[in-house]
Structure formats: C-alpha cells, structure tokens
Amino acid sequence: MSLIAQGVEKGLIKFDDEQKQITYVHQKKKRNYTNPEEKVQAETFLQLILTYGYDTKRIRLFVSVTMGSSVKEADIIVYNDDPCLSPHIVVECKKQDVSEAEFAQAVEQAFSYAVAEGASFVWVTSGIKNQYYQVPKEKPKDRITITDIPQCGVAKLARYKYAKGGGSSNGQKLFELEVVTEDELTRRFKQGHQSLWGGGELNPSSAFDELDKLIFCKLWDERKARRKGEPYDFQVFQIFNESFEGKTPQELEQQANEELSERIKALYDEGRKKDPEVFKDDIRLSPEKLRTVVGYLEGINLGDTDLDSKGRAFETFMGSFFRGDFGQYFTPRAIVKFIVDVLPINHESLVLDSSCGSGGFLLHALDKVRKQADEYYPNHETTPKEYNQHKEHWHEFAANNLFGIEINEQIARVAKMNMIIHDDGHTNVIASDGLRGSEDLIKRSGNAGFAYSRFNFIITNPPFGSVIKQTEQAYMNQYGFALKPEDWLNPKSRSTPRETQNTEILFIEQCHQFLVEGGYLAIVVPDGVLTNSSLQYVRDGIEDKYRIVAVVSLPQTAFQATGAGVKSSVLFLRKHSQSTTEKIQNRKFDLQEQIKQSNDYLKRLEKLENDKKRHIRDLRGFENPQSLSGKALTELEAYKEWKKAIAAEYNEQIDALKEALTEQYAEEKQRSLDDYPIFMAIAENIGYDATGKPTNLNELDFIGEELARFIEAIDRGEA
Known part of the structure; x- marks a missing residue:
C-alpha cells in the first residue's frame, strides 16, 4: 500500500x-x-x-x-x-x-x-x-x-542506509531497496542525466554514456551475493567525525565521495570482467559528480522492478535524449509490435536484427517469448519449480537466440544496456557494419553465431538512403545488387559493378544470406523499392530469392516524429530454397530465350541496325546539293542533325520492339511462374500522429491479426 x-x-x-x-x-x-x-x-x-x-x-x-x-x-x-x-x-x-x-x-x-x-x-x-x-x-x-x-x-546514526533485507545498525533502521513505478524510474534516469550535463562539464552524449555505466554498476551490485543485513555498495557511506579526528566536514565529505568512487569503480571492473563487450572505457566522472547520480539511484531496486515498466522507463528516457540526432535508430513501438506479433517466433527461433539500433525489435521478440512462457507455466509466480522452468524458457532464448548488429558503437552499447535491463540477451549484440560478410563479422566480434544460413527470423528497419561506394567498401563485390544486371534484349550487355548502391537494397540481399531456407524477413523499406521503375531489377531479385508474403503500406507520418519523412512499407518475405530460386531463374531465362526466338528478335534487331547504317551511308533523304563527302560532309551541322534524327527514328523502332517483348515477357512470366496470394494492406492510422502523440485508432492491430493467420496458413501449406 x-x-x-x-x-x-x-x-x-x-x-x-x-x-x-x-x-x-x-x-x-x-x-x-x-x-x-x-x-x-x-x-x-x-x-x-x-x-x-x-x-x-x-x-x-x-x-x-x-x-x-x-x-x-x-x-x-x-x-x-x-x-x-x-x-x-x-x-x-x-x-x-x-x-x-x-x-x-x-x-x-x-x-x-x-x-x-x-x-x-x-x-x-x-x-x-x-x-x-x-x-x-x-x-x-x-x-x-x-x-x-x-x-x-535513535541516538547514533548508521554508516549507511540500505542493506539486503533491511535490519538495523546502532538502533537505526536500515532499508531494503524499493521497487518504483515506471514514471518515477523515468524521472530518475532523466534527472541523473541532467545532473551530469546541465552544468556544461559533459556534453549530453558523454553524459548518457556515463549514466549508462552507472546503471550497469547498479544492476551488478544488486545481483551480487550478500547476506541479510549486509550493505549494498552502490550507496553513500558516511565518514564519522570520530574516525578522522581533526578533519573538517568538507574533508569528511570528500573522503566519503572518494570511498564511494572506489566502490563504484570496483563494481564496474567486476562487471566488465564478465561482460567485457559492454563497456571498453573507464568511468570518467569526478567523485562529486558520481555521488550526485548515485543519489538518484541508490535507494531503488532495478532488478526487481517489473520488466515492462523498467524497459519502458529506459526507452522513454532514451527516446527523449536520442530523438534529435539519433532518431533514425528508433522504430516506433507500434510498428515494432506489429511486425513481431505477426511472426510465429518462439523460444527455439533464432532471431536477428541486422540494424538493431537500441534493440527494440529484439526486446519485443523477448517479450513475446516471455508471454509464451506465462502460458506454459501459469503458476510460475507461486511455484518454485515452475518459476525456474519459466525463467529458463525465456532466459535461454535471450542469451542464445537473439542477435543484433549496430554500426554505431554508442547505440550498440545502448542496445546492450537495454537488453541487460530486460534481464539479458546482450552478449549477442555487436557493434559492426551489418553489411559486412559473415566471416568478417565473426572474426571482428569473436561470435560464431553470426553465420549465414542460420536465422529463422530477421526483423529490421535498416537505414534509408545511405549510399555505399565501391571505392570505399570492399564488401560491395559480394552483393548481386551491387552489379548492373545484363539486359536480356541487348546482345552486347554485360554485368558490371555499380559505383554506388543504397544500403536498404543491400540489406535485403544480406538478410537473404543470413536466413535459413523457409526463414522469414520483415523489413521496413522506402516505397521507392516497390515502385520506382529504375529498381525493377531489385524487385526481380526479390522475386527470385523470396516468396513475397505481404506488403503493408505505412502512412507518410509513420516516421516523422523521429525526423524521417520517407513514405515506407513493411515487406514480409520468406526465403526460397536454393532449388526453387534456381528453378525461377532458369524459367525466366528460358522464357526470355523463347520470346527472342519466337519473335526472331536478334535478326530483327540486326536488320534494324543494318538498315540504319545503310540509310545513313546512302544519305537517303539528305539534301546534299554540293555533293559533299568525307570530313567536309561529317562536320556539316545540317548533316549532324539529319544523322541524329535518322538514328533516333531507328532507335525508336528498336525501343518499340524491346518494349513489346518486355510486355510479352511480363505477361508470360506471370502465367509461367507459380502463382500464390500476397497479403496487401494499407494502414492509414497506426496509433500515433506525426508528432508521436498517441491516437485512439491503430489499424495495425486488425491488419496484424489477419496477417498472422495468413502466415500460419503459409506454414501449413495452405496459401
């Protein structure tokens, strides 16, 4: 009460x-x-x-x-x-x-x-x-x-206030750590952060890092084994005057601050020995600043605070800090929930986010498995055996089945801390470029889990519009989408490297390499990937590699609150088997060859090219009263204009022939390839407006229920 x-x-x-x-x-x-x-x-x-x-x-x-x-x-x-x-x-x-x-x-x-x-x-x-x-x-x-x-x-004070299980010292009551509400925890995080950068000693980004370290220490301190009545280390200890005769109150306070700093840094070193990948640099706060932040956190119990409340408090605090320069790393909760909820993820699934940001997708997947554990072990809150089974069910999933890659090292640390606050899963979050090859990722991280053809589900919102250059990233040569494809209607066409490619297109292919056959990819993409005529080769590649499960269009306002205004959709794909991909590619190639042969395309193309050359050679229709020839003729402006017009006339005929064959190919391909239904939906209201303010209507809830049933039907072989 x-x-x-x-x-x-x-x-x-x-x-x-x-x-x-x-x-x-x-x-x-x-x-x-x-x-x-x-x-x-x-x-x-x-x-x-x-x-x-x-x-x-x-x-x-x-x-x-x-x-x-x-x-x-x-x-x-x-x-x-x-x-x-x-x-x-x-x-x-x-x-x-x-x-x-x-x-x-x-x-x-x-x-x-x-x-x-x-x-x-x-x-x-x-x-x-x-x-x-x-x-x-x-x-x-x-x-x-x-x-x-x-x-x-009470006549004499205790040296400290908080001890495991409470108790007393010198007659003074000691306190157990207190579980607090989500709102209060959010305020404590925000006030702690404000206290670090408000005076100008640290910039907000550095202050965030330092607060992250202290939250890590706080959690580590709570998890340490200690007997009832033993004090927690993450708190201020008093230095009594009689222990330091002749010292002023200011000197005693400085002594207390330095002792606190030593204890916190010892906690930090202990934690880093077990989890060296979370933080690499030391705590950089003065004893006085450190004490200020400890004052906000020392009396609360982070470990026992409800996981949902704790997680939302951290995410709310993160969102308020990163909403500016780092807004692109945060996918709105409504979209994250929709994507994860429709996929049949369970505790045995291997799940990857190749652009994980602060870990929102991974955390919601963990939450989904935790809720499944509630169904399997309904008495876990009252039965010790079920409690252990319940925790093992979701904790093993968190520790061994959730994987994330984030290119920004600071945001990767945030994701790890987010996972730690939600009771782990952080050991498989790495700071690296998610477009690097599997062997490179494994070598850099030392984590063999980042292998190709391994994951059942990939859920991700890759960065939009960033451009990768061939001259800057050697890994570009591993991507088919980094090549200009051959033009099947141009006999001289050859596949050549592109100078640049957008990251979201490369991620579609990278995710394909990470998935097992039959694995699902849910990816947020700009609508241009689905509609731009210049990206038809991408859609053709998707058609070869995946079964297209669903396209859910999001409103223009979906990402405006995080500073992005690109119209986007969520694309749900299921990886084909290698044999199916080869079958589709072979069928397309055979169909193209059949169309060229049945239309005598090469001969017609050759005839048009030859006719163009003869027309120009014979000067048909060109007025040449002076009977000019050679250089005198070719340098004549009137001749250049005439030749250009004749070439355009024949090229127009060639283009018309190519267009006719392209349309024929599209029609026959649609009849030739295996037909299957695709779930299509347009969401206009998704639970929040352009400013991020909640609204009363979220069409993704209904769409998600229908799409989940559709995916279940696919898995049963009924769709």
Missing part, C-alpha cells in the same frame, strides 16, 4: 472528492494537491510518521522562521518535545524535476532555517533525491553530510 493510501487509512490526511485539495488532519492545514511540490511534501510528512516513527504532535507544517528582519516559511519541522519548542529536524521539499542548482539553493535555505531555529538535522528532498545533514553544535554553519536522518529515539 502506498504512503498516501496508508495516510488516508490512518486518518493522517484526507482529500476532497476530486483529489485537488489535501488536508493534513492533525495540523488542520488544507493545501493545493495539484501542486507538484505539495505531493512531495505529503509523502515526506507521512514518511516522518510511518517510517521514522515521529509523533504527529511533534511535527509542524509550514512553520514561520524569523531570518533577521524577514520572516520565511519552513516546509516541515520535527521537534523533540510535545509543545514543539525544541526543533530537531528541518525538512525542505521541492518538486521532483527540480534542477541541481535549485536543489543546492534549497539546501542552503533549509540549513539557514536549521541554524536560526537551533535544529540538529536537515533533510532536503525532491522525492527522488534526498540530502541529509547534521548541524554541529560548536560550528553550526559547518554542515556535516549524513546518510539519513535519525529515526525517533
């Missing part, structure tokens, strides 16, 4: 019908609960009573404090006596999204109240960040940083 609910139940607070006004019952104070700061104040007030054990009679809210000639208001003061004459703790409350500068100002303000009132302790809180101080009697302005305020009746 939440603190607010407990407070209402015990009659400490009450609300109006609309929950806009809160009344502190014993204090007879009514306040505006829609004020973000008031919500923090209410929870802090209840913590003092329900957690720290202070009597309501000894707590006063909104206390007037005389500061020289002015009167200020302290949020909360806790007293040592019932008449409230002997101040004990001054509490200052700020809203959750308070900046570091504003929080520091609140500390100064609260401490000045404590000195003026003669209080012994100070607590400044934003709900997600807490700072505690002791006020020395000898030098009240020399504040001493402590790890918590004392609980009621």
